[in-house]
Amino acid sequence: MGSIHLKNVEKWFGEVQVIKGVDLDINDGEFVVFVGPSGCGKSTLLRMIGGLEDTSRGAIEINGNDVTDQPPSKRGLAMVFQSYALYPHMSVRDNMGFSLKTAGASKQEQKEKVDHAAAVLKLETYLDRRPKDLSGGQRQRVAIGRSIVRDPTAFLFDEPLSNLDAALRVEMRHEIAKLHQSLKATMIYVTHDQVEAMTLADKIVVLEYGVIAQVGSPRDLYENPANLFVAQFIGSPKMNIMPASARSGGYDLPGHRGDDYPVNAATAHLGIRPEHITIGPAGSGQCDAKVEVTEFLGADTFLLCDGGELGQINVRINGDSDKQVGDIIGLNFDRDRVRTFNADGLAVSN
The missing domain is CATH 2.40.50.140 (Nucleic acid-binding proteins)
Known part of the structure; x- marks a missing residue:
């Protein structure tokens, strides 16, 4: 199970309100994309779900449990960032299995889970290499593999492809889509790229200045925008x-x-x-x-x-x-x- 429910959540930085009362239901297995212009609050909202930002008001539930005040380690989520954040002195295998090692998993369990993630991401031949010997796309796959081995309740992606060139972005977009189909896991993905939003999402959440402008399938938003903001933000041109x-x-x-x-x-x-x-x-x-x-x-x-x-x-x-x-x-x-x-x-x- 990987259902997530936001109930009138708000985020204040001092006297500045960044998230202004968001209600949102994310169902188990859905691929949900947060999209909007810079400064709309999409990354802040993702970080609130992950526990990296406190929730000023409202409640966050994961699988029916209130996790609003729980630390990230207690939420069962895995995050993938723009930065790969790989240990340069470790092999791909050790990078992917590091969280299992620190959690006290046996060597056999570490090997089985890393081998499974490597097979899903087509990294089997790279397990003994170090990050410096990989391309940008391969490094991002290692970062995703590090999340897969944890068997999380849901995956949170914060603009994971923004550091890649155009060709690699397309390739990795396809890989993430296939990963979702394979794992059937809940995924929340933040991007400003409309193509990523339209091609990956089951459901798109369009944010405008800390509020939800519209929620719906890519086709719904494209064909029936709820307002002028969505009409001119979704679609290129x-x-x-x-x-x-x-x-x-x-x-x-x-x-x-x-x-x-x-x-x-x-x-x-x-x-x-x-x-x-x-x-x-x-x-x-x-x-x-x-x-x-x-x-x-x-x-x-x-x-x-x-x-x-x-x-x-x-x-x-x-x-x-x-x-x-x-x-x-x-x-x-x-x-x-x-x-x-x-x-x-x-x-x-x-």
């Missing part, structure tokens, strides 16, 4: 947001045609993802825009367009497109994909 107003039987866009598709009367903003816009000749669709930048990415091309009073509009189209900078194009929004928000930035149903 982000959702296009433009001013709009409801009218009888449709909506208006300032300086442009809008559509006869009816929207909620409270609509003040309209959102549409770049891939949910099709292009046509000027005068077609909901608005016209001028192509300012083209970004060719192979299979896709992104058109960064000037929508006048609507601001910059990003459009994702087929990579074979012949559109050029300076072209005036019509933008047609997929009606089923249009999202609307009120003046307070909250999503409203059409």
